[in-house]
Amino acid sequence: MTDSTSARVKAASAKRQRLMAAAAQVLHRQGAERTTIADIARAADVPVGNVYYYFKTKDELIAAALAEHARHLGELTARLELLPDPRERLKGLVEAWVSQRDVAARWGCPTGTLATELDKRDEGGLDAEAGRVIRLLLDWAERQFRELGLPEPDGLALTLVGAYQGMSLLANALRDPEIMTREGARLLGWLDSLRGSPLRGSSGA
Helix, strand or coil: CCHHHHHHHHHHHHHHHHHHHHHHHHHHHHCCCCCCHHHHHHHHCCCHHHHHHHCCCHHHHHHHHHHHHHHHHHHHHHHHCCCCCHHHHHHHHHHHHHHCHHHHHHHCCHHHHHHHHHHCCCCCCHHHHHHHHHHHHHHHHHHHHHHCCCCCHHHHHHHHHHHHHHHHHHHHHHCCCHHHHHHHHHHHHHHHHCCCCCCCCCCCC
């Protein structure tokens, strides 16, 4: 591959990534129905005509936005995995949620709000894709609870993620970011109160 070809490939990859990031941001703020391809192109600083080289339809951009949410979640959980204690990883997750309280109060949970909107569609299958992103979070949380040796780790993961969705929804509905702060503190206390038998020599897999 020549230097000029390599430069074009890198530029194309960077442009695609900009479009994915812009799609995730604009769809979070405006919702799927109100967002146009032109809105996303403008946010990414990409000519509208160029968008179709990377994404043929708005649904492809919505799928790309969901992939971007999954990527962000993967980056967050990878950082949390550096902590040796699964309880501290879970608490770090809650703290990350609370740090986004202003965003949640204005627009809600990025994936949760999009999943709710997509579920109202008659077709397309993107609601299942949104559910897959949420499932990634549930599975990660379940592994942490299992590593702590707690009973019914899948149920505890549902409780944790459900609490996050609930506090995000209420913070958004009431435009009150402090709901995230208060409920986050409750979740941290709840996590500290849980007692199990840590699995020796287990990674939680």
